[in-house]
Amino acid sequence: MTDTSKSSTELRPGEAIEEILRFLPKFGSDGLIPAIVTDVKSGNVLMFAHMNEAALGKTIATGFAHFWSRSRGKLWKKGEESGNLLSVREVRTDCDQDVIWLLVDVGGAGVACHTGATSCFYRRLVPTGDASHDMNLEIAALPRHAGCG
Amino acid sequence: MTDTSKSSTELRPGEAIEEILRFLPKFGSDGLIPAIVTDVKSGNVLMFAHMNEAALGKTIATGFAHFWSRSRGKLWKKGEESGNLLSVREVRTDCDQDVIWLLVDVGGAGVACHTGATSCFYRRLVPTGDASHDMNLEIAALPRHAGCG
Known part of the structure; x- marks a missing residue:
């Protein structure tokens, strides 16, 4: 039998990661891939976190964003306690397939940050x-993108 | 003389990083902070890269995005060769001050990716x-955010 599982998860000779239409996410040496989360409606960045292979797999399988909590050292279904689950509407990856972009609808109270923001x-x-x-910081309303006015 | 430089770059007793209005970016053990770059007009994510302290300083001082190239091991003014400079319109940081979000206008040909995308x-x-x-991948037009129709 041919080992198709192996061949499907590696770049083949002559292929460029930027061009292929197979999903070959590249996890770092720590087993993690960065994930950017934006609001599918407003386009604003909501949060940034990391995924291991299990978190990415759970996100794809369930449609709810899962991450790897580096501080707690465990898989983390975002919003499992607060109810503010992130429903994933689209998943993208970048040219090098080493970053994930999730476009989401925020459930519950519509809050993505642990501060309540x-x-x-x-x-x-x-x-x-x-x-x-x-530089200092100031609390500022999220951007409204031009064209959305 | 009081060492104000030191006191201004550290969290003081009783302060919470989520609440302060001083900019205290938290670089990782590798000296880098992740930076998400979005198009200030469309809200779409354009790229993701890392900054060291010098890259962040140059970005703030010049108004053009600079990063630390991990592959080339050097400071990198994005677009310095292609002409597609990133003019920074707004800089945000997250609750933990360990991620940077740049909202930019892309100069030149309006291209942010080395692939020409x-x-x-x-x-x-x-x-x-x-x-x-x-999952497979497909090439897909960038999202149009609801409310932008």
Whole structure:
């Protein structure tokens, strides 16, 4: 028997990772791949986390975002406690297949951040006002993308 | 003299990283912080890269995105060869201040990916069609966010 499982998970001679239409996610030496999560409606970035192979597999199989919690050292179904599950509407990968982009609808209270904010990116950089390039933060409403007005 | 430089770059007793309005970016043990780059107009994710402290400083000082190239081991002004510079319109950070989100206008030909694609995320996952959860990729136009129709 031919070992098709092996051949389907490796780049074949002459193939370029940027061109193939097989999904060959490239996990780092720590077994993790970064995942960017955006709101499918607004386009805003909601959060950023990491997936191991099991988290990616569960995300695809269930349609709900799963991650690997590096701090807790365990698989993590986002929103399993808060009810703010992330329903995955589309999954993309980048040219090198070493990053995942999830486009999601946020369930429950529509909150993606553990602070209670819609997005983890609730602060933007603003100049301190002195002559340096030092920056402060300010809490700022999420961007509205042009064309969405 | 008081060492204000030190006190301004560390969390003070009683402070929470999620709440402060000082910018205290948290670089990983490799000296890098992940950076998500989105198109300020469409909201689409264009690319994902890493910054070291110098790249972040240059980005803030010049208004053009700089990264640390892990493959080439050097500071990298995105688009310096192609002309597709990334003009930074807004910089955000997340609750833990360990991720950077850049909202940019792409200069030159409007291309952010080394493949010539507008975004590095030109492929999305689609089911293989068999009973497994295996996925293939297809080249797919970037999302149009609802409300932008």
